[in-house]
Amino acid sequence: MQRLLVALLAAFDAAIAAAVGLVVLLAPLTLLWTVAFGITADWGALWPLTGTLWEFGHGVPLTVTIPDALLVALAIPPAAANFVVSITPLAFLVFTLLFAARSGSRAAKAGAWLLGSLTGAAVFTLIAAGVALTARLDAAQTPFAPAIILPAAVYLVGVLCGAVRIAWEEGDGGILDRLHDWFDAREDWAPVPAAIVRGAAFALVGVVGASALALAVATLLRGGEVVALFQAARVDALGATVMTLAQLAYLPTMLVWTAAWLAGPGFAVGAGTAVSPAGTQLGVVPGIPVFGLLPENSSIWMLIVVLIPIAAGAFAGWAVRSRLVWEGTPLGMLQRAVIAVGIAALSAGVGGLAAALANGSMGPGRLAVVGPAAYPFALALGAEVLVGAAILLLSPRNRDELAEERTDRWIAEMTELDPNAVVVAGAASAVPFADVSAADDTAPLDDVRGFLAPPRDPAEPRD
Numbered sequence: 001m002q003r004l005l006v007a008l009l010a011a012f013d014a015a016i017a018a019a020v021g022l023v024v025l026l027a028p029l030t031l032l033w034t035v036a037f038g039i040t041a042d043w044g045a046l047w048p049l050t051g052t053l054w055e056f057g058h059g060v061p062l063t064v065t066i067p068d069a070l071l072v073a074l075a076i077p078p079a080a081a082n083f084v085v086s087i088t089p090l091a092f093l094v095f096t097l098l099f100a101a102r103s104g105s106r107a108a109k110a111g112a113w114l115l116g117s118l119t120g121a122a123v124f125t126l127i128a129a130g131v132a133l134t135a136r137l138d139a140a141q142t143p144f145a146p147a148i149i150l151p152a153a154v155y156l157v158g159v160l161c162g163a164v165r166i167a168w169e170e171g172d173g174g175i176l177d178r179l180h181d182w183f184d185a186r187e188d189w190a191p192v193p194a195a196i197v198r199g200a201a202f203a204l205v206g207v208v209g210a211s212a213l214a215l216a217v218a219t220l221l222r223g224g225e226v227v228a229l230f231q232a233a234r235v236d237a238l239g240a241t242v243m244t245l246a247q248l249a250y251l252p253t254m255l256v257w258t259a260a261w262l263a264g265p266g267f268a269v270g271a272g273t274a275v276s277p278a279g280t281q282l283g284v285v286p287g288i289p290v291f292g293l294l295p296e297n298s299s300i301w302m303l304i305v306v307l308i309p310i311a312a313g314a315f316a317g318w319a320v321r322s323r324l325v326w327e328g329t330p331l332g333m334l335q336r337a338v339i340a341v342g343i344a345a346l347s348a349g350v351g352g353l354a355a356a357l358a359n360g361s362m363g364p365g366r367l368a369v370v371g372p373a374a375y376p377f378a379l380a381l382g383a384e385v386l387v388g389a390a391i392l393l394l395s396p397r398n399r400d401e402l403a404e405e406r407t408d409r410w411i412a413e414m415t416e417l418d419p420n421a422v423v424v425a426g427a428a429s430a431v432p433f434a435d436v437s438a439a440d441d442t443a444p445l446d447d448v449r450g451f452l453a454p455p456r457d458p459a460e461p462r463d
Contacts, residue, residue, distance in 0.1 A: 057089050065081065083364035109170070309385055337393075356374040
């Protein structure tokens with residue numbers, strides 16, 4: 001594919017990603033705006049609100065200023081008139097990452113991953129700059145530079161991850177191929193980078209899946225508390241809809257909080273509070289319905305949940321080791337140790353970054369400290385994944401594994417010798433398909449003596 005066409009398609013993908021993210025916000029806001037204010041509403045504030053929320057969804061903090069009239073009407077102390085909200089609703093950020101990764105993989109398959117990635121990131125940066133220039137609210141302001149840099153950085157990370165993954169596997173004829181050849185020249189280290197990334201992906205998927213299951217169980221057990229908080233809010237149908245949509249946007253953020261709880265460090269819901277398996281210390285909690293899922297108390301025995309990230313690491317180690325055995329590339333102890341450490345380090349890095357986006361401020365006063373602390377969560381997650389991965393990767397190779405490796409190699413050799421061979425698993429033989437000629441296809445069944453034809457009379461003369 002021509003490089004110009006690749007660049008145009010990458011630019012189109014970036015524009016579509018930004019447009020879909022904005023429309024996902026604009027469409028429900030338009031409906032809610034119409035229901036709340038009618039056709040006489042001030043439509044000029046709809047776009048600034050949409051753009052501000054889109055920036056907030058990509059990690060840009062909001063500085064909220066409550067008008068004086070509202071302070072008097074709601075009896076809010078003047079000290080709470082200005083505060084920062086910096087806990088990101090990760091649903092928008094995850095969508096941009098996935099869309100960008102898809103665009104990067106398409107550019108890599110077209111043979112111009114670097115050009116496509118840079119073009120898409122540049123177009124997304126221009127769109128973010130346009131949103132930052134046109135979407136300005138007095139009540140909720142975003143800093144100008146982060147409003148451009150952070151959304152562009154999110155898209156750039158996603159597009160590079162998708163592009164490099166494909167280009168590393170299929171080749172790019174450039175820098176990645178030279179780096180790949182450098183590793184291939186060192187045969188014992190060639191599979192290490194791919195094994196680290198693959199193992200970290202397995203570990204993170206395992207942790208996220210366990211977090212989703214834990215959150216679902218908490219919803220089943222404490223769903224009544226959530227309903228009670230909805231009722232205590234005394235909002236109408238419109239207010240309940242807005243609260244529900246906002247909590248859905250924070251669903252990935254809640255998964256990060258749950259992962260921090262499973263890993264051990266837990267998270268805070270205000271200064272001086274802690275929610276962890278070892279214990280729960282809560283003061284006055286905001287009446288947000290989702291906070292009804294918070295456990296009222298904990299026991300030291302709940303620390304058993306730290307086995308879940310260890311199990312995720314063990315699953316990653318098993319997956320990597322099985323793949324290496326299947327490919328016939330058994331590695332030495334040093335290489336496997338490096339893979340285990342790399343899986344743990346990459347998992348800790350991703351977990352720490354997610355925790356940094358999922359913590360911050362959600363209001364004035366003590367609500368300035370909410371969410372998991374990034375460094376403790378990263379260290380705990382990395383250590384637990386390392387233990388699990390090391391158990392599976394560094395354990396001695398047993399007889400079954402060695403026999404499986406020999407069988408796989410033998411099957412591969414037989415397949416190369418005869419592509420039409422039918423290999424029976426567990427048997428040391430290969431039976432090739434018999435060639436059937438066209439004449440045999442039309443042979444009458446009567447010619448098959450002793451099978452379908454009746455027995456011949458001995459007195460009957462032979463043909």
